[in-house]
Every structure is written in C-alpha cells, then in structure tokens.
Amino acid sequence: MSAPVAQTTGTAAVAEAAAEHHQGHHPALQHHFENLEQQADAATLAMWLFLVTEILLFGGLFVGFAIYQTWYPELWHAAHKKLDPVLGTVNTVVLLVSSFTVAYAIRMAQLGKQRATSWLLGATIALAGVFLVVKYFEYSHKIHEGLLPGAAFSHAELAAQFSNAHVFFSFYFLMTGLHGLHVLAGMIVLGGLLWKNARGAYSPEYFTPLEMGGLYWHLVDIIWIFLFPLFYLIK
Amino acid sequence: MTTEAPAPATAELRGEPAPSYLQEPRGLWSWLTTLDHKRIGILYLISVTAALFVGGLFAMLIRLELISPELSFFSSTLAYNQAFTLHGAIMVFMFVIPGIPAALGNFVLPLMLGAQDVALPRLNLASWYFWLAGSALMIGAILAGGIDTGWTFYIPYSSTYSREGDAVLLALGGVFILGFSSIFTGLNFVVTMHKLRCRGMGWFRMPLFLWAIYATALLQIVATPVLGITLALAMVERAFGVGIFRPELGGDPVLFQHFFWFYSHPAVYIMILPAMGVISELIAVHSHKKIFGYRAIAFSSLAIALISFLVWGHHMFTSGQSQVAGAVFSFLTFLVAIPTAIKAVNWVATLYKGQIALRTPMLYALGFLFVFIVGGLTGIFLATVSINLHLHDTYFVVAHFHYVMVGGTVMAFLGGLHHWWPKMFGRMYNERAAKLGWLLVVGGFIWTFLPQFIMGSRGMPRRYATYNMEGLEVHQPLHLMSSLGAWVIGAGMVWTLCYLVYSIFKGRRAEVNPWRAVSLEWDVPSPPATHNFPIDPHVDFGPYDFERIDEATGLIRPGPESQRLLAAAAVKTLPPGAEEENSG
C-alpha cells in the first residue's frame, strides 16, 4: 500500500539529470552531485569555511598576544629585539614566492601543462622546506640563549629586567610553532597533489583539489604575513 | 539506460520496496566504512546514546551521595568531584553537543533537502571517528585516575593544583578532538544546505529544523576553533607552564575564562538551537497546521546565534570584571530573551485551531515548552546582574541549565527520536509504552530539578560533596527529593531504551508517512533505500502545506506543475532513443 513517492518530485529536467548521472561522466564526479561545477562549488565553500576555522584558531592566540602587549609593552619591546629581523624577512620573502609558485601551478593545470604544474608544485614544497630550515636555525639560537617559554626561560639579562619575560617567548614559540605545523601539513598536502598530478589526475576540466591545496597554502602564507610584523617589527 | 533511474520507484509502486539502507550492504565492516549519511546518523545515534547513559550513570552516583549531608556513598570528596566532572564533561561534549545535529540531523538533513547525501560524505564519516577518538581519550582520562576539575577546566586548578595531571591532559585532548568532530559536522551541513538543496527547495521552503541546524552549524564553525586553541593552551600550560593563563607564572586565569566562555556560551546555543528546530517540526506536524510565523522562527534562530557571541561575560559577573563589562554583558544577555520569547509564542500560536494529535513526539514537544519556559524565565533572573551576585554558582544555576539542557535538549532529542523513529527503522514503537516513558522522563525531570531552584536561591553552593556544615544541612529534605526524582528519570530512560529497541525487532511496520507530514523525508520509504531518491526530487510546496496530503494513502499529492512535468518525464524517458537527446 505504501507507494513512496519520488514521483511527486519527478520532473523532466531531473530525469535528464538522472540519466546523465548514469552515463559516462567524469570519473571524479561523486554520486550525490549533479555535475562537476556543483561539486567544485561545494568543495570551494567547504574550503573557505575551513579556512575560517583556521583563522579563528590562530585568532585566539592573536587576541592573547595583543592583550599581553597592551599590558606589558616595555617587555614586548625589549624581548622582540632578541629576534632576528633579517631571518624573519628572508622567510617572508620565501613564503611570498611560494604563494606565487603554487598559484602559477594552478594556472598551468588550467592550461593543461602537466609537467610545468609538477615543477611548480615541487618548487613550492622546496620553498616551504627552506622556510622550515631557517626556522630551525632561529629556534636553535633561541634555545641556546635560554629564550624559552615559561619555567624553562633562562636569559639572565631579560630576567633581571622583567619578572615575566618568558611570556613573550611563550607566545613566540606557540604561534610560530603552530604556524610551522601548518607549513609541515601544507608540504604533505602539496606532496600528495604533486604525486597525483604526476599520475595525470588533473586536467583543465578538473583541478579542484589543486585549487583547494592552493587556498590552504595561501592561508599559511597570510598567517605568516601577520606573524612577521607582530613579532619582529614591534615599535 | 535512462529507464534505470526511475526503476526503483516503479518497483516500489508495485509494493516491492528496494532494499533499505539498513539491509544493504551487509556486515559490520560496511557500517564502519559507510559514507551514507543515514548510516552515519545511526552510528552517531548509538554512540551518543551510550554517552547519555554513561553520563546519566555518573548523575545517579552524584545524587546518591547527596542524599546525606556527610560523605556517605563515595570514599572521598575527590571521587565525588570526579563524578560530577565526568557527568558534566561527558554530557556536554559527548552527548548534548553532537546529540541532535549529528545523530538526528545527519539522518534527516539530506532527506529534508531532497539531496542524495551531505556534500562531504568522507568528512562526515571522519567526524564520527573523531568523536570516537575524542571519547576514547575521555575514557582514558577516567582510567588514568579521573579528572576532578569540573567540565569547565578552570585554570589554575586544572593547570596547577589538580593532582590528576595525566587525566586532565587526556580529557583536554579528548575535548579538543571532539571539537573537530563538531566543526566537521557543522561545516558539512552548511555546505550541504548551500549547494545541495533540490530543485524548488528555496531557503524559505526548508523545514524550520534546517534553519535551526544552519544557525547551529555556523556557531560550530565560528566558536569551536576558539575552544580548540584555548584547550590547546591549557594543555601546554598543564604540561610545560608557559605563563599565559597560570597566575604563578605571571599569567591571567581570568583570560582563560574569557576564552573558554567565548566558545562555551555559543556552545550553549549549539546545544539548544537544534532542539528548538526539532520542536518547530514536532509542533507543526502533529498539529497538522502551518507553523505560525515561519520567518519569525527562522530569523530568531539566526538572531540567537548572533547574540550568543556577545554574551560570554555573563558567566563571569562575579569573577571581578569591571562594572562596565558587567553591565554590557547583562544588557546583551537580556536581548537573547527576545528571539527566544518569539519562538515560544509562535509555537503556542501554532496550536491554536490546529488538528492536534497527542502522540508521543507531540507530548515531548509540550513537555519541552513547559520546562523550557521555566528554564528561559529563570535565565532572566541570572541575566539581572545584581540578582546574579547571589545566585551565581549555586544550585539555582544548576537547576536553570538543566531545565534548558535536559528539559530542552534531551526532551527535544527524545521527541525527535520518536518522531523520526519510524523513518529510521521502519517500525512503530508501542504508543502506550512510549507515553509511560514520557510521563516518567518529564515528571521525573520536574521532580528532580524544581527543588534545586529553591535550594539554590536559599544559598546552597554547587559542586559540594558534603553539606553538613553550618547553614546548609537544612537543605537535606530538598536534596533527598531531588535524588528520588533522579531515579524516576533513570527508570524512564531505561524504559524508553527497552521499548525502542524492542520495536526494531517486534514493532508494527511503519507506513511511509505515519504522521501525515509534508517534508521530503516522509516522501521516501520507511526505512529509506540506500540511494535516497530514485530520481532527484523537485518540490513545489512548503514544508507545512499539510493540505497536500492525500488522506487515503497518506502520501503527498503532486501539484499541478509536478503532474505536468511527471507526464512529460514519462513521455520523454520511455522511448529508447531518448538518451542521445538527454546526454547533451
């Protein structure tokens, strides 16, 4: 007796879509999407929402940083002098260039130039590696000088001036550390994209994953663009 | 090729339903790797129900202890403190937050939208595994000694003074991961609602449950990451001591409270908005009357979501924030009362001249209104900042948020569960058994928590293992009453579980549309086939156009437009050569 009723809802237009659904469409199209365009739209919206959550994740740290800076401006000023602005600038340039290479990689994919895409993705990963190496040298220098978070702090000069100089370095290590983890994650993502691209997964019709990876990498870049002046260029 | 798509529908028309999503594919492995939103909804349903019972068990232990003013049931105050912490943390993070959106929402949201699935099925499954992982860490925290910090993890107690350091770290990690689970669900729902509404499904044709889920999902996306970073910082503080929150290292513990409540206040609405959505459905469907003030209800959900970001400071009226901050937060908190009052009056107005069927889901909706209005009105007491000075951190607050969270969310969860149960499992539960369960749950609830309001306003502080000291032992009769009521709720919950599970095996088979509802989930078989809709649907009616129901069959009658298009579709799809035309 129960006669379920998709027919209330059936229309010619949909029947066409359903027909198309079962025919030779693009292999990357998932069953619950009507076409690649809708699928790409959904992926893009999801990615942007994900980026929002990432910004809010960092946002908590940025707010904490700003609050402490207004409470202890003299400490912030004295402590930032222990950071190396040259290395910071180098890393900024490295990341900016890497953002360009990943954007260009997507452009090449749109034009169907698979090899160029691979090379550009490789360059992006290499630049990310350079960034982390520079960061490694910065960190080891800080650790050597005892400019560490919390109880581990042992820099005599700053400790004599300020009772809680370690808080600046707590923020420094937490924020750049979290960013560093994102760089690492970005390298893994880009590596995966490179591997799939080399196997010919992307084409001018379908390059959504590349775009998503690119968006993520731009976010990693932009967060650094905020971190750099906040830590290295305090007036 | 083209005739393949409508084929299941014709089979069903002949009374041979396609295998349901419960039947095919078979095997535990197919469930654990499923990408079907309906199955993920069921997985969530089982998981959150388990969490509800574990959290409920801790509640029973708490109430046992509080029968007597001295320490009587537990061996130490530490054990009591662990019990109330675990009760709170499990209920909030493992049951109430995912309960309605992830279990009920997952099951019905794509069906209501006329979509074949959520936009990101893999992320959906990942969300459930994150839930499992987070819950595993919480259980790890219990095994590692049990946390005793309260579910709010206030610093410096959690960072410095709690002796159960490993447990605190595990629990913080667990909640951190549960947060990701929640973000994934919210993100998925927003994308699905934006991109996968079927043809004809405008925003104002969505059932109000979806508006509520939408507002909830936005909160999940925007608020939860802040909790994530806060808990991550709390973990770092506990493990290494970085001096951002810890006062003995120069940090500010009140900053932690600001961060924590910036999430956790919106989280209160993550818990209650979906419940409000469920209630809108239940009241409209079981009154068989168009909901009163559709747009007012829809926009009030968004208004509540927006205001909820601006009121976190009302948890801190007594933590020494400035008077100006206290006044501002008080004012903003009052504003939440407005959209909430709008919803309440619209629900009551919907009943007016309706055709009301007092079945279990409707009874739960009425029970919800009864207790939720008490919860809301007592919220006004707490928003009044001077009144808050006395009531803050007393049993009045405990009673208030249980009236909202249990009386609100749990009742909506149970109401929604009974409402969609026939669709989920294709079986009817026993109506009389369900009414008895309702009586036990609602009656037991009022019995348990009404005395707590009086205790609180008379000055009984919360989180007390003992109350045998000057001025508090007078509360013993009210505590006893509350503890007895807890057993009634417990009995109601166990009873409900029993008859629902029984119905899966022995219940009467459910019709397609037992309640005579017009949202799309009632337009597919009970239980639905794996593939939601044989052909992608097209709606030309609103979610509460009950006059579209054919009383004889209980099905939704196609409108003139649909009939014309159906006929056209039939003509078009029948000739074998049609596919060339269509494929372009």
Add this chain to the structure above:
Amino acid sequence: MPLAVDPITAFQLPEQGSSFAPHYDLLYAVLFWGSVFFFLVLIGPMIYFALRYRRRPGEPIRPTPPHLTHNALIEIAWIAVPLVLVVALFVVGTVQYIDASVAPANAYTIQVRGSMWSWGYTYPNGVESGVLKVPSDRPIKFLIGSKDTIHSFYVPAFRLKMDAVPNRYTTWWFQPTRQGRFPVYCAEFCGDQHSQMVSAIEVVSPEEFERWMAQKLKEMQEGIPLAELGRRIYTGELPRGAACLACHSLDGSRLVGPSFKGLWGRQERMQDGSTVTVDEEYIRESLMRPQARIVEGFGPVSAMQTYEGVLSDREVLGIIEFLKTVK
C-alpha cells in the same frame, strides 16, 4: 527598614543580614511573580489548545487559513513588550549591582584571602585573623584575593559573592543591619575540600568589636602595622626595587611621575580621556602593570617597571594603606 516581601518569595531566600538584601529580595520578588505571570500566559493557552483542538480520527486535514500563519502585530508586540520589560530590569539590576560593588568612602576595609581550603582576614591595622568579626555600625568592604587557585567569597545572608582570583583584587561591601553570625561559603570549585571551605562573619556591637580588636592588637605586638610597612617601602627604608619616593613626591611637586599628595580617592584623568577614582585595585594595577593606565600628561609610556613578583600581597596592601594616610 527592611522592605517586606510576600511569604512565597521569602521562602525562596535565606534570612537577610545586609542593607542590600531587602532591595535584592524585592527585585527577586518582581522577577518571580513576573515569571509566574508569563509562564501562565504561555502554558495556559498551550494546555487549553492542546486539549481543545484535538484531531478526531479520520478527520481530513484542513488548509491553514492565512490569518493563522502569521500576524505581524503579535510578533511586534512580542518583541516590544519583552524588550521594554528587560530594559527596565537591566536598569534596575545594573543600578543595584553598582551599588553593591562600589563601597562608600568611609567603609572599613578588610582583606579576605582565600587559600586551599580556608579563609584568612587582614584588618586595616595589620591584624590577621582566621575569624571574621565586624562592627555593626559601619559599612564593611572586603578586598578579596587568593593565594592559590580561584575561590569565591559568598555570604548568602548578604546576597553577595565575588571570586577570589590570584594576582587580582575583587571587592564587595555591605552595611550590616543586625548583629549575628552569618555563614561564609566558597562558591567556586577549588578542589578536594571545596565544600568544607567555610567560615562565618560575626557582626557584633562596636564595643565588643573594639574589645576584640584591642586583644588582637596586643597579640601581635611584634608585627608592623600595614601603613607603617607601606611607608617604609615607599621611602625605601625597606628596599623593594626602586623606591616610590624617587619619582612620586608627597608634597605636590612634580617629579618623573605624578605626586601622590592627597591621592586616595582622587579622580585622575588618564591620557586616553577616561577618569579613574584612585582605589585599591587601581593602585595595585599601577604597581603590577604600570602601562595599563597612564595619568594625563605623563605619557605616552610610563617609565615605571612592574613590581609583579617583587612585592608581596601584604606589602602591596601596606603601600595602599600608607597612601590613604597621605593627605
């Protein structure tokens, strides 16, 4: 003169012991009866409709007439009326709250210190006590702090509580209305013995208080009174970092920082345009976070270093007590 409330509301509240309590109870009664009213306004029709408009079996479903699907007048009324009511509540509640948190100038200030799991009290003359006795004839102000984790200083009879937070002072005050013993509880969860962290305020006659205080003073002949301790730190007799006197004169002359002649209770204009009444928390904040608020004309940044970790709580209190004496 206590304001009377009805017996039903009175049953919900503990006995009164402060001048604030009758005002509180009156507002509580207004909220309670207002809530009862609105509860009945919503639940009465709900029950009536649910019973009156039952669907008979087999009854065909009627289309909903448009006038039953929305009504702008009802929606607007249900925005406007509650809005007016909550704004009124907001105003009354906030005025009460400010009354409860801003103490009169002549209040007798006692420092309350929470620690796991007991309360300690320090009187203005430096007497420290585990028992809290106060005279019934004057307003009493509590300056609340914590040694370890967060506690909350709660006296139900006075309808007041405030958290005790490490590294921070919070405050409330009350005017006793009768003599008696009023239990004190900790209202913020603080660990194992949280529920046993009890104390009591004994409000006694001024004569009895003086007798008790004289006894206490005798007991601590060794100890330096707070104001004297503060004077010694201020002048550098007792070295604690840079001496205050080096930058802040006591005779009105301008040095690196503002003079503190007649500082206590003064309205200070800050460089961001706000004004601050000099009180305990302001002095404490200035010592711990000198950059937080800077007096107009001494900016843009203060030359002062933080005394965080340099001064003990008692020493901060000493400086405060000393500054009160500088007329």
